[in-house]
Amino acid sequence: MHFVYCLMFSLTAAHYLPPTSTSPNFRIAAAFNSDSPLSAIAQGWNLTTYHVDPGNNYVVLSNTSSRTFYNNGTADDFTSHTSQVWTDGGTPPWPQGVSVAPDKEARRGVYVTNGRATPGVEVAEWPATVYFGTGTWYVCNLTLTYGPAIALYWREKVDNTPEGCANVELQAWCLENGSGVEHPLARNSTCYQTTV
Numbered sequence: 001m002h003f004v005y006c007l008m009f010s011l012t013a014a015h016y017l018p019p020t021s022t023s024p025n026f027r028i029a030a031a032f033n034s035d036s037p038l039s040a041i042a043q044g045w046n047l048t049t050y051h052v053d054p055g056n057n058y059v060v061l062s063n064t065s066s067r068t069f070y071n072n073g074t075a076d077d078f079t080s081h082t083s084q085v086w087t088d089g090g091t092p093p094w095p096q097g098v099s100v101a102p103d104k105e106a107r108r109g110v111y112v113t114n115g116r117a118t119p120g121v122e123v124a125e126w127p128a129t130v131y132f133g134t135g136t137w138y139v140c141n142l143t144l145t146y147g148p149a150i151a152l153y154w155r156e157k158v159d160n161t162p163e164g165c166a167n168v169e170l171q172a173w174c175l176e177n178g179s180g181v182e183h184p185l186a187r188n189s190t191c192y193q194t195t196v
């Protein structure tokens with residue numbers, strides 16, 4: 001008991017994380033664990049979307065807006081780790097899913113797309129991070145139609161992060177409110193709790 005307490009205490013002291021709670025709805029924030037030009041700019045920025053073409057958006061980091069996400073799936077989906085992360089977009093709100101580009105592309109971009117989501121993009125039970133398989137999220141500068149952006153990518157664990165890009169952890173942060181749309185298959189996710 002004493003040993004467990006000491007271990008937990010030292011882990012917490014070494015790498016402080018806020019307390020967790022659960023909520024069906026969460027925002028996703030970027031947490032960089034190493035120094036890089038991108039981490040110096042975008043530590044703590046939220047995931048939002050950048051319009052590409054109808055019904056399809058890049059997932060980018062932003063310090064001016066954020067999207068509300070939820071983890072959706074049947075009990076079987078959660079057991080087999082094939083649940084998905086969704087968000088509502090458009091007017092009226094419409095389900096859009098988080099998709100990781102298939103590996104035929106040089107860099108596997110991450111998108112939010114109408115009616116489609118990659119099974120296995122999920123929130124961990126602990127810590128409150130969004131993961132996909134055993135791979136790693138990273139971000140890179142990307143110049144888009146309306147200007148520069150910091151775009152999200154995913155790679156296999158064995159692959160290298162491209163030069164100029166930075167690995168990032170995606171943290172789920174609890175939100176009280178969703179979009180107001182019912183999500184019958186949304187599940188309570190572990191998420192960090194903002195302390196006041």
Ligand SMILES: *[C@@H]1O[C@H](CO)[C@@H](O)[C@H](O)[C@H]1NC(C)=O
Nearest residue numbers: 040041042045062063064065
């Ligand atoms: C957002 O980040 C940019 C680039 O670092 C900075 O110029 C801008 O002031 C920031 N805006 C806000 C609202 O923090």
Ligand SMILES: *[C@@H]1O[C@H](CO)[C@@H](O)[C@H](O)[C@H]1NC(C)=O
Nearest residue numbers: 027044045046062063064066
């Ligand atoms: C991320 O979103 C939260 C909740 O809306 C907000 O309080 C926070 O300021 C945002 N962070 C940045 C860097 O914009």
Ligand SMILES: *[C@@H]1O[C@H](CO)[C@@H](O)[C@H](O)[C@H]1NC(C)=O
Nearest residue numbers: 072073074077084086095185
């Ligand atoms: C939620 O999960 C179910 C079961 O896998 C799936 O049929 C549905 O398309 C998912 N997305 C939404 C928005 O309901």
Ligand SMILES: *[C@@H]1O[C@H](CO)[C@@H](O)[C@H](O)[C@H]1NC(C)=O
Nearest residue numbers: 037038041141148163164165
């Ligand atoms: C990415 O863009 C930021 C802001 O425009 C810039 O400061 C930084 O040098 C760029 N990083 C790389 C690797 O191009």
Ligand SMILES: *[C@@H]1O[C@H](CO)[C@@H](O)[C@H](O)[C@H]1NC(C)=O
Nearest residue numbers: 025174175176177178179180
């Ligand atoms: C949730 O939404 C309701 C209605 O829009 C609003 O009154 C309330 O302040 C919101 N609560 C939070 C924690 O954002």
Ligand SMILES: *[C@@H]1O[C@H](CO)[C@@H](O)[C@H](O)[C@H]1NC(C)=O
Nearest residue numbers: 022023024185186187188189
């Ligand atoms: C989430 O948990 C709360 C508190 O335990 C519960 O009231 C609520 O029904 C749960 N929601 C879902 C979608 O499971």
